Amino acid sequence: MRSLATATAALAYVALASIAIGFSDASFHKSVCPPYMDLQIHDEFIVTFTKYDNLRNLESSLDVLVASYPVPLSSSSSLHRRAIKINHDVPTDFVVWTLFDWSPLxxxxxxxxxxxxxxxxxxxxLHLTSLNTQPASPQEDDTMPTSATWNYMEAWDMAQLRAQNITGHGVKVAIFDTGLDPDSARRHFRHVDDxxxxxxxxxxxxxxxxGSFxxxxxxxxxxxxxxxxxxxxLVSFRVFTTSSASYTSWLLDALNYAMYLGVDVLNFSFGGPDFHDAPFMDKIHECxxxxxxVMSAVGNGGPQYGTLTNPADQIDVFGIGGLGSTPSTIAPFSAxxxxxxxxxxxxxxxxxxxxxxxxxxxxLYPGGDKCRMMNGTSMAAPLATGMVALVLSQIPSIERKRFxxxxxxxxxxxxxxxxxxSIWNATMRSTEAGNTWQHIYEQGAGSLDVNAALAALPLAMAAPTAVLLPSSLNLTDCPYMWPHCLQPLYHTxxxxxxxxxxxxxxxxxxxxxGAPKWTPSSAxxxxxxxxxxxxxxxxxxxxxAIGVHIRVTRPVLRRMxxxxxxxxFISDSPPVExxxxxxxxxxxxxxxxVLWDQYRNLQYPSGYIPRDNLHQHTDPFDTQGDHAHTNFGDFFHRLVVQHKLxxxxxxxxxxxxxxxxxxxxLLVVDPEEPWFPTEVALVHAAMRSSDLSVFVIADWYSPTVLTSMSFWDANTLSTWLPVTGGANIPAINTLLAAFRIRLSHRAWSNPGIMYLSGSAIVDLPDLGFVMWANLTQDSTGPTGLSPRRIASFESVKSANNAAVPPNDSQKMAVAALVPLQGANAGxxxxxxxxSCVDSSIAASSDAKATCEGWIDGLIEYALRGKLPEGVEAVNNLHVREDVDHDAADIRAQTLLAKYSKVLGHAPACPNVAFG
Structure with missing residues (x-):
């Protein structure tokens, strides 16, 4: 079953296309379709059986089961399966079943x-809102706009392929989309089967x-x-209505029918972020x-990392990204x-x-004789689908089942x-316009070459061998192998x-x-x-998938x-090197x-992990992984390149x-998980005796805000709350309690310094230092974010004992710097x-420069003890909050326990000794 609620605010499927023409490269990412569509819930269930049968027989089987339930039920089969009811002999494996409100849940x-x-x-x-953009003006000729510098049809020499009768004959292609205009099908296609x-x-x-396009x-x-x-x-599967709505059951029915028809290639130009949607994913595996x-566009979430959509991110799906306006560049919008x-x-x-x-x-422009141009990975996917059809058409029918x-x-x-x-520029940001890295997580194996694939086909069939991606692990090949190529390996x-x-x-x-064989090139x-x-x-x-772990076994004295x-050694294949x-x-x-604690992060869709920036209304969930190599990738890159860490x-x-x-x-960024007591003891011991410093970059946590973000979950038939805040402040406070440091249970912001829905330091011991900023408390409501006055706020005592007035804008400590006592203490x-280290969050250049300067100074202090400019010493900082911290902490653990790797579990290596 789905592990996350499907509610009006949840994410679903997206048409991965844009319409407008006549903009520059720099604006491509603004013109592609928005990446989310709203969800609305109907009271129907998909009852999946372990075997296929015709719909009438499965409905009868379900009726028998329901009749055996000890309490009378009010239920019926759905009327939303018009196509499968018309084609009632087509095998299916599920029934759409309505259970009325008065029946026992x-x-x-x-x-x-x-x-x-x-x-x-x-x-x-599902409602596909992103298809409602206005179409580009139709064009009656075959000229390219002046801003486009290449013509892929000419580059691939399609005329020559047609002269060789390489045209996709004998290959059946299914298009899952908004349908195909019947008039266009008659006039502009040779073979539209249905x-x-x-x-x-x-x-x-x-x-x-x-869909016609x-x-x-x-x-x-x-x-x-x-x-x-x-x-x-071609077989056009119309799975979205004129109002761009669909049902999961329609997609499953259509996929079943595609298998029944013996379709060879299937094109998806839409997708969603939920890779825990088991029925849909299972059906894709079955296909x-x-x-x-199965061909699928990866999405238009670029240039951000970690923005792939499902099903393109599945291992058995051909996930297609997008080229830009030249054959050697990646489109900035490509996920x-x-x-x-x-x-x-x-x-x-x-x-x-x-x-x-x-x-x-x-x-095609629907309903006429004109053409139009579109941008988006929606367009890349059918181009790749066409290439696959050409290659499949050259496989003899007797070999088609095998290959x-x-x-x-x-x-x-x-x-x-x-x-x-891939051109290296160490000062460039991963999300910067004109980025030239074009590494493996941006381009994969590279640009598809249909002519080269056709040429390689005979040998591939004569000597079939497993293929690996990437085909090699050359970590001197930078930036193509970013981020792995940024740092050499070393002992320990x-x-x-x-x-x-x-x-x-x-x-x-x-x-x-058996075990793989490692053959070194030298002693x-x-x-x-x-x-x-x-x-x-x-x-x-x-x-x-095969995980490769590389470790250095002994020290070396020089770079090498x-x-x-x-x-x-893979079964039924020659050995692969x-x-x-x-x-x-x-x-x-x-x-x-630096040890970056990635273990502490939880990701959507495992649970309701809320967004870190409450000012961002388009995305209710934390969807990009919060990983050092996804939305924190620019920060990781800066640590390595700028700080030389x-x-x-x-x-x-x-x-x-x-x-x-x-x-x-030890670097902890935006943690959702708590710590084992054993971990806390290990860290404290290393901090006091081994000169280990700890840098925690937190985020918001507010019981009030969390309650306001609840919604009704139609899967579990219960109200869902976020499992924690932007970060798990109760857990952070537990980690830092021994040092008398505590963070706020409220959400605070100042866009001028790129401080967007964070926490603040409310307790600090003597000999501590702080950075001050004027912050406004955040709250959420039906219309989103709004600032509000804090009635319970008393005052903030700084080093000079000056009280901060309880206005909307409060002088709060945004950073704390505390030296530990001892000769070898950190x-x-x-x-x-x-927000400052999250590349998915937009801000003005001045605000970003300010906060990045602060972060750089804090890194230097943590590692070398050099106080940055702008910090002040404080004397026993304490801010009183009208929050029941114990109750908030208990609530946090209760909600988190279902998804946590820590709560209710033991450390993975429990026999480690510590002093």
Whole structure:
């Protein structure tokens, strides 16, 4: 079942396209469709069975089960499955079932336990609001606008492919979208097998035009905007209504029918951030296992990292990113990786898989003879779909079952993709316009090359071999291998973990056979220890993830480069070699080493993790992972490049760290998880005797605000509250209690210093230092954020004993700097808000410069004891808050316990001794 509420404020599916034409590169990311759509709930359930049957038989089976329930029920089958009821002999595996309000809700749990029932989940109504943008002006000719510098149809020499009869003949392509205009289907396509309406509307028209455009990119024969595969057989699946609404059940019905028809390729140009949506994800896996190559746009959330949408982020889906206005640049709006599934305990996978044109893509204007241009990864996906159709058409029908699946097809395209140039500029930000890094989590294997894929096809079929992404781990290749290439390895460093994705050319299921073999290039290469950990015992369907852990086994006296080949033995495939090249240096001193606590972060969609910036109304959830290499990537980059620090990302609790004394700084950014008592003891011991400093970058926490963010969850039929605030302030206060430091249980802001919904320091001991700022308290309501007066606020006593008046704007401590006593003692640094280090949050250049200067000064103080400018000594700072902290702390633990890796659990390495 879905693990998160589907409410009006929740996130869902997005059409990954934009319409407007005539803007510059710098404005592309502003013109693509907004990334979210609203959700509305209907009182229906999807009852999934363990076997397929026709709908009437499954409904009868459900009726028998319901009749055996000891309490009479008022229920019925849904009327929202118009298409499947018309085609009643098409096999299905679920029934849409309505349970009326007066029926007992306990039947839901009971029904899920009955024999033959796989699951029961809420049927969601989805509204695709992002399709309501105005279309671009139609064009009657085939000229490109002056701001576009290339024509992908000419670059791919499509005329030559057509002359060779490489046109997609014999390949069936399904387009899941807003439909296909019937008039356009008759006049501008050769092979539209069917237009199937899966909605409850008795119409076929594509009122939005998005689906017609996407279909045209694949298979149009219009002179001015021809498709890639004009002889492919198209099936248009209309899964959104004229009001851009859909149901989960419509998508599942359509996917079942696609398998029933024997579709070869399926195109999604929409997606959503929820990778815990089990029924939908399971159906995508099933499609891939049945031999359908599922193509999906990765989204338009760029240039931010961690913005991939589902299903493009699934391992068995071909996730397509977007090129910009030239064939060698990535579109700024194209969503970036890594995938977020794995970051709670490891590292994400490389996504997008590859990129295709997404700027000035030409397609059909619905209901006429004209063409238009659109931008977005929605456009890149059908271009890639057309390429896949061309390649599949060249596989003999007798071999199609063996090779016509995502494992083989993706492998061929990844091996032949043209890597985009990666140009290093150390001072550039990851999200900066004109960024030239174009690393692997932005471009994947590179730009798809249909001609190279066609040329490689005969050999790939003659000698099928598993394909890896990335194909090598050359950490001297910078910036393509960013962020892994930023830092060399050294003895005592945490193992470097990189996720490798494997695509099998022939086997639906496969596995690693025996231990991989490491063959060093020289005698020095024995200093590396290479371990692999498969994501699961069995790889399925046609793909799998393999974690590679690289560790330096002994000290070195000089900088060197170590290389070798790791041979992986995969069932039903020849051995596969992974080239590894790693720079190794002598271990840096503790004052240059930072341990970044990633373990403390929780991510949506595991639970209701609220947004960090309460001023941001478009996104209710914390969706980008809060990882050192996603929305905190610019901060990580600055630590390494500007401060010349060596940052190690920890994904376990502290009990598994061999020796905290080798680090000069423990960095905790925006934590949601608490600490084990053992961890607190370990950290305090290292702080008092090993010169370890701790820098906590917090965020807001307010019981009042949390209560105002509640909503009714139709899945659990209960009111949902955020599991914690922007950060877990009660847990931070517990960690720092021994040093008499406490943060506020309210939310505070000052946009002028990029302090957006943070906490503030309300208790500090003697000998402490603070940075002051004027802050306004935040609150939320039905209309969003508003400042309000604080009636319970008494006064703030600073070093000169001056009282701060209780006005809307309060003088508050935003940073605390506390030196510990002792010859080998470290320091405690606290900053109340994470906005400054979060690249997903926008602010003025002046505000960002101010707060980044403060953060830089706090880093220097934590590591070297140098007080930054603007700090003041305080004498026993105390701010009284009218908050029941004990009650707030208990509430925080109660809500968090369901999702926590700490509460109710034991440390991962409990036998670590500490003093």
């Amino acid at each position: 306990s039947v839901i749990h009971w029904l899920g336990l009955q024999p033959g029932v796989k699951s029961i989940v809420r049927n969601r109504r 237009i199937i309406n899966w909605t409850d509307e008795p119409v076929l028209r594509d009122s939005d035009g998005h 996407v279909a045209g990119v694949v298979g149009s024969v219009h002179r001015a905007c021809p498709g890639i595969a004009p002889d492919a057989s 891939a296992a049945s031999g359908i190559v 970036r990786g890594q995938s977020l599934w794995e970051i709670a305990t490891g590292y994400g996978r490389v996504k997008p898989d590859a990129v295709a044109p997404a700027t000035f893509v030409k397609g 016509g699946h995502v494992g083989f097809v993706k492998g061929v395209f990844l091996q032949t993709a043209r890597r985009l140039p 460093r945490l193992p470097l973990t990189i996720n490798i994705t494997m695509f099998h050319p022939t086997a639906l299921t496969s596995q690693l056979v 020095d290469s024995d200093i590396l220890s290479i371990q692999t950990f498969p994501g699961s015992e069995m790889f399925w369907p046609y793909s799998g 480069t170590v290389s070798g080949r790791l041979t992986l 992974l080239y590894i090249e790693v720079p190794v240096i002598p271990a840096p001193p503790p004052r240059q080493r 060596y940052v190690e990302v920890l994904t376990t609790d502290y009990s598994c760290v061999d020796d905290l004394s080798v680090y000069g700084l 320091r405690v640094v606290v900053y109340g808000d994470s």
